[in-house]
Amino acid sequence: EPEVTQTPSHQVTQMGQEVILRCVPISNHLYFYWYRQILGQKVEFLVSFYNNEISEKSEIFDDQFSVERPDGSNFTLKIRSTKLEDSAMYFCASTTGVGAFFGQGTRLTVV
């Protein structure tokens, strides 16, 4: 069964450092998303991406965040200068239209 894959599964970084979270969406999907989940809290929308551009973003997705689809398979989330409060699980998701299928997540810990 096709699935969304994310790497790495865990990432520890120092405050102020840049991180890149990587995702390979399901191959025939057209819409791509990043969500995050702070420990014990609900899943929060960050950004959606369609047709090689951002289609929607939340207030969380400020200038420190960026997304890219550098080739036909990868979808990345970059955090330019990490803060302690960026520590969370980051989930990539993809879909052909409605709903979304999620990856297993990257646990980001900022120290």
Next chain:
Amino acid sequence: GESVGLHLPTLSVQEGDNSIINCAYSNSASDYFIWYKQESGKGPQFIIDIRSNMDKRQGQRVTVLLNKTVKHLSLQIAATQPGDSAVYFCAENPILTGGGNKLTFGTGTQLKVEL
């Protein structure tokens, strides 16, 4: 603001019993709803979805009920098994009314299945 919320944070059931997990939503533009299951350390797993032109949809051992009048959604799990233990989230999406296709998640209900 508009939000999706859950009535009970924790639900404990005996193995073999039926489980009912509830969700209230307040965005009247929501026209598509999904239930996700999230096991510890894993991503949300799609269980079942329903569009607003339906009031019931059945899957394998799961049924979703939608009451648009009171903006209420429920997930019924028949013959609950230990493997059903997880956090369950409802999520809403206003895509069919042009509200974009991001998902808004509720806070989650922890389902615990007791042997």
